[in-house]
Amino acid sequence: MSAPTRVTNGQPSGSKPETAERPPQNKLITELLSSSVTTTVLAIVLSMLIGGLLIAFTDPKVIEASGYFFQRPADTFVALWDAISGGYAALFRGSIFNYEAPSFLRAIKPLSDTLNFATPLIMAGLGVGLAFRVGLFNIGGRGQMLMGAAASGFVMFGLDLPFALHLPLVIIAGIAGGVIWGGLVGFLKARTGAHEVILTIMLNFVAFYFIAWLLSTPGLLMRPGGNQPISPVTPESAKFPLLFGAPLTTHWGFIVALLAAGFVWWLMERSSLGFRMRAVGENPHAARASGIKVERIIFYAMAIAGGLAGLAGANQIAGTITTGFGSHIDAGIGFDAITVALLGRSRAWGVVWAGLLFGALKAGSFTMQIAEKIPVDIVLVVQALIVLFIAAPPLVRTVFGLKRFDRVHALQQKGASA
Template sequence: MSEVTTKNTEVEPAPRQNTLIRDILAGGAVRAFLAIVLAMLIGGLLIATTSPSVQSALGYFFQRPADTFSAIWEAISGAYAALFRGAIYNYNAPNFLRAIKPITDTLNFATPLIAAGLGVALAFRVGLFNIGGRGQMLMGVAAGATVAFTVQAPIFIHLPLTIIAGLIGGMVWGGLVGFLKAKTGAHEVIMTIMLNFIAYYFISWLLATPGLLQRPGGSQPISAPTPETARFPLLFTAPLSVNAGFLVSLLAVLFVWWLIERSSLGFRMRAVGENPHAARAAGVNVGRTIVYAMGIAGALAGLAGINQMSGTITSGFENGIDAGIGFDAITVALLGRSRAFGVLWAGLLFGALKAGSFTMQTSQDIPVDIVLVVQALIVLFIAAPPLIRAIFFLPKEGSKTRTPRVKNAKKEVAA
């Protein structure tokens, strides 16, 4: 008998704290946060390059380079400080109410974005690309305005009827897409684009026709002011601007969360979104599920339209009352990763960007388009996780951390 000594390399798992850190870094929340940070950094570079003071300092950079860096810092810090003052807290305000008014403006801008974003996110979870938020909003406004201008009742009756009418208007417009897709296989992107145009020209006709939605005694395509009993009441006294529509949007967030994560219908929706063929084989009625999903998504977009008519634009609306929210909702849904509470935070972020952009423009003379560029960059980075991982050296999602450790093993081999 002879003894042969060999080395056997074994790999043991890394300590638990290392695995936890790796899981956090590989998560979607960290990628979303880093995408926002990177977009803000690039936005800061754009602000600096377009600043007249920076351009002037660059003319004598080699004589006094410190002036250039100082101008860059002042331009970027001044812009984002103005964004903060316009979106969160105005520390230059003369009193407390004026100081906290920006946060209420943010909530006001975020309210329709959250509702419409939920509609897009819900469709995403079912594997559908709903870019018909604009048309669904406009049809919700058309239905809600019909009830608002024809019904006379106390606010506790009139306002709920207006909301329900808006939900039904959006539901019919979204459900039509789901029905056609389920029955004919038509692509939802093409249908929603076409229905957006139909809804736009339909509400334009309503606003231009006397006796329908056109303001009585006028000739312009604009509606009468929303009746007081069909408006969302303010949650606080002036100058704070947030209204009860924000609370309705929060209820919509809870409803979508329960629907997708806790209900049997939500389970079927997620199954269809993951694999419609497997869901059909498991006994799920795929066509009916698609109709339900698009109908509910349309209702949520209709709620966003009612938020505009009864909360934001109460002095009379035109055919552009959607204000691009239907398309911004796609961005919100992407940033929120199609999760109800993710959409809530994404809507608040974009509401803050919109509210703060006006202060940036007035106090720092920075174009509002800079904020739009930042929003577009956020979408770009969110939609490209490998790019974020490459820039910040993040681990891949689902990868495991292991630390190689070498152990010596002895084996006896018969000669």
């Protein structure tokens, strides 16, 4: 006769307690963001190497020299070196320091252009990265930026205020527009369980056609007296002033981006709300069991993420634009922000450095095209390769032979523990 099975806390004593596993989506995000700094740097290096090969094999001189490679192979290697070094030298001159410029201010102007291009990428990347850390795929950066730009536009062109009031209200309106658009996604996901990827992608289209309608309707955002879908000229009272003065182009929007990064760092690393957000991102089931209101956290996360993207939209129209804006004001930044967030591993200061890198690539691509006749698309390929390799750390570690060292280290650790 077998002994009766004791039941403890509703479970048989001999059985293992059930554990709430993380949803696959949260596991995937965690894996994407858990790559080491070494792997991230190697992914960038590998992407630049492949980009160099693309530059070389599309260069006319390399193609010509390769036609008689077996007669004079040195000519091909010289042409390869000239193409690759010339391309990346032009990238450096266009993004960091133009050592061919006639004056020091002109020489450092490329760096100011890099900061300008990086500013909206940092803002939107912070929003995407914050959502990632809560286990949410925020693909709606574009729509949130557009709604932020639309809200800022109404304040910008509808009010005649002094600079001290006008610009802050434009920024607040942009944040509010993004909060509404991102919060809508969070609300629908929390209340209905709808997937945020589908919601954000569809709302991107809604925002795009909505702002296109605003810009083509007289009395709304359309320029008075015109028939083109473009806004009025940005007034001086609602424009970010230059940080250093001409010819440098960096404006105070970059300082706002750094302040936003500081806010996100404090929120996620030091506040109780950030702790609850990180808990939901790690395991929403365990977070709910510990008393955290997961649905409310999802709403908060998407609203804040949308606000940061809306801030990027406000920056787009309050920056150095002087001729008005159209429905493509987002300039693809909403999608590039996903890459920036992945590269920065969704940490606030990591996103800042990733935004600076992508800003440098953007700024330098124009010099590459003008000076070396290299298509701008090469830089887009490099950006895409960075995403690919960041999303596949094992591939990067295999290419650089780190897998073998990992196995040796694991065996050493196993031997030491034994």
